[in-house]
Amino acid sequence: MYKKIILVCRGNINASPTIPNYFNAFKELGIKITCICSEKSVDYTNKEVNIIEIGRGYSSNFFKKLVNYFRFGKKADFYIKKYYDSETLVWVAKVDTAFCLGDNITKYKALLALHELHDAYPFWRKVTKKYIHNYKNIVMNEINRANIARVWYKLNKTPSIIPNKPKFHPRRLNIHIKNKELADKISQIKKNKDIILYQGSLLRDRNLEPLVNVSKRYKETHTLVIMGRDSDNRIQELKHINNDLVHISWVSPPDHLYITSHASIGVAFYDFDCLNSIYCAPNKIWEYSGYGIPTICQDVPGLINTIGHNEAGVCVDIDNEEQLYEGFKKIINNYKEFSEKSNVFYESVDFVKLTKKALERTLN
Numbered sequence: 001m002y003k004k005i006i007l008v009c010r011g012n013i014n015a016s017p018t019i020p021n022y023f024n025a026f027k028e029l030g031i032k033i034t035c036i037c038s039e040k041s042v043d044y045t046n047k048e049v050n051i052i053e054i055g056r057g058y059s060s061n062f063f064k065k066l067v068n069y070f071r072f073g074k075k076a077d078f079y080i081k082k083y084y085d086s087e088t089l090v091w092v093a094k095v096d097t098a099f100c101l102g103d104n105i106t107k108y109k110a111l112l113a114l115h116e117l118h119d120a121y122p123f124w125r126k127v128t129k130k131y132i133h134n135y136k137n138i139v140m141n142e143i144n145r146a147n148i149a150r151v152w153y154k155l156n157k158t159p160s161i162i163p164n165k166p167k168f169h170p171r172r173l174n175i176h177i178k179n180k181e182l183a184d185k186i187s188q189i190k191k192n193k194d195i196i197l198y199q200g201s202l203l204r205d206r207n208l209e210p211l212v213n214v215s216k217r218y219k220e221t222h223t224l225v226i227m228g229r230d231s232d233n234r235i236q237e238l239k240h241i242n243n244d245l246v247h248i249s250w251v252s253p254p255d256h257l258y259i260t261s262h263a264s265i266g267v268a269f270y271d272f273d274c275l276n277s278i279y280c281a282p283n284k285i286w287e288y289s290g291y292g293i294p295t296i297c298q299d300v301p302g303l304i305n306t307i308g309h310n311e312a313g314v315c316v317d318i319d320n321e322e323q324l325y326e327g328f329k330k331i332i333n334n335y336k337e338f339s340e341k342s343n344v345f346y347e348s349v350d351f352v353k354l355t356k357k358a359l360e361r362t363l364n
Contacts, residue, residue, distance in 0.1 A: 002089045002359060004032045006080055009093040010072050010100050011057050014041040017166055017253045017283055018115060019093060023049050024167035025355040034083050036076045041252070052079050073100035084108055089362060095124050098131045105134050111362050113139040114159070117148060117276040129153055136362035142281035142302055160358035164283045165351050168254060169290040175261040182248060186262050189223045189246060194264035196328070197293075199227045199256070199284055202234050207319055209241065211267065214324040216242040221332075227251065227259060260287050265331055266295040268303060269318050278302060285312075289346040294331045294338035296324070310345040313338060 005026055013019040013035060020042070026033050027048060034050040038057030056072035059065045076097075080090060090110040092098050098105070098112055112135040118124035129152070132138065138159035140146040146159040177183035189195060196215060200206070208226075215224035224245040226235070235247045251259055260266070266288035270280045280302035288295045295313035297303035308315040314330055316323040331338050 001029070001356075001363075002031060003087040004034070004083070004085070005089050005091050006083055007033065007035045007091045007093060008076050008080070008097055008101065009035070009037045010069075010076075010097045011037070011094070012039050012041055013037045013051075014253065016115075018113075018164060020253070021165075021167040021351065022091070022093075022113075022355065025352045028167075028352050029356055029359075034079075036079050038072065054079070069096070069100045073102060073104070076101060077104045080108060089359065092135070095128050095131075098134075099127045102131065103134060105131075109362060110135050111137045111139060111358065114145075114149065115141065117145050117274075117279065119276055120274040125152070136364075137358060139358050142279050143305075144279040144301060145276070145281065148275065148279070157361075160354070160361055162351065162354045162358060163286065163349055164281050165286040165346070165349050166254075166257075166283065166290065167351050169287070169346075170257060170261065171290055173261050173291055175258045177258045177262075178255060179251075182251070182259065185246060185248070186225075186259065189225070190262060193221060193223045195262055196222050196224045196265045196267065197227065197260060197263035198224065198267040198269070199260070200267075200269065202226065202228045202230050202232060204232050204234065205271070205273075206269065207271075208234070208238060208269075210319055210321045210324055211269070212238045212241045212245060214321055214328065215245060217325060218328060219244045222264065222328075225259075225263070227256070257287060260284075260293070261291055263288070263291075263293050264335075265328065266293045266313070268295050268297045268307070270298045270300050270303065272300065286346060286349075288313075289342040292339040292343040292346075294335065294342050296327045296331065307345070310341060310348070311338065312342040312345040 009019055036052045038055055039053050040051055054075045056068040059068055090108045092112045094115055132153050139162055140159045141164045143161050146161050150158045227248040229250045268282055268285055270277045278300040285307055289312050295307050297307050297315045298318045299315040304315050307313040314327040316327040
């Protein structure tokens with residue numbers, strides 16, 4: 001087994017829970033970690049991770065973006081050389097990081113973690129096809145995505161599968177919320193009602209009206225809490241449908257888990273817009289199930305084969321108000337059984353064990 005890992009990620013390593021999850025898994029496996037990234041928003045000085053911030057992250061300017069890719073790759077390669085030896089594996093996070101590093105990565109033993117299929121983005125599929133064979137192993141977060149990638153890119157083995165299950169999860173309900181304003185808001189709701197929690201996109205391409213309509217039918221016993229950035233200014237429109245709903249803006253991980261701990265039912269909605277969506281691998285189904293919170297989901301394969309198969313919630317057509325209504329009714333009327341099976345689902349995956357297996361496959 002490797003004694004050291006150099007994890008390379010262009011962008012902010014705290015933009016999603018994925019990178020911190022791997023830090024925790026590597027530490028549990030006794031592996032020394034160096035991380036080369038654009039930036040971080042959490043202090044890791046006491047977490048035994050050597051963070052090297054080299055900038056060159058996001059830019060809306062096309063020319064500057066290309067320059068950033070080139071310069072990030074060049075500087076990252078400099079630091080990889082500095083810290084790499086025979087006991088080291090280079091763990092490359094995301095296809096845009098692989099694009100930055102190019103063929104230079106062939107000088108090292110390396111693994112590529114692909115977070116998305118990118119079937120709706122032909123450029124990134126071409127990039128993946130060009131560079132994917134430079135790596136000893138590929139990691140994906142969902143079984144169908146892994147098998148599709150094997151066919152698309154003519155891989156000689158199916159990528160390792162590590163679901164987006166949080167390595168850190170409090171596993172207890174009703175955790176104290178640090179932000180007093182948010183704590184007061186949640187406390188006020190819970191005096192009389194349970195919480196239905198939607199976390200995710202509020203953009204106009206996401207059909208939230210059926211959910212809000214159905215939540216109005218349950219408003220005597222439940223309050224719908226919508227958590228996410230309202231960049232399209234939809235909340236006021238949705239409040240015209242149900243003035244009882246509560247909006248909370250985006251809360252950075254892992255503090256968002258403290259909000260989740262107060263929910264009674266979680267919501268996970270995905271569209272039929274691309275393969276990446278129907279074979280989704282959301283963090284939130286693990287965040288909900290870690291608390292034993294049942295989830296009402298879109299009836300796509302990625303959720304039918306996880307939440308649905310394990311009876312940790314109900315999968316319905318989210319555009320159909322009657323199906324949504326009956327789905328909530330089924331969960332509410334059988335809450336204890338759904339909650340217990342939600343906990344069982346969470347415990348069915350060992351993140352550290354799967355990470356170790358993925359690392360072992362690079363040794364061959």
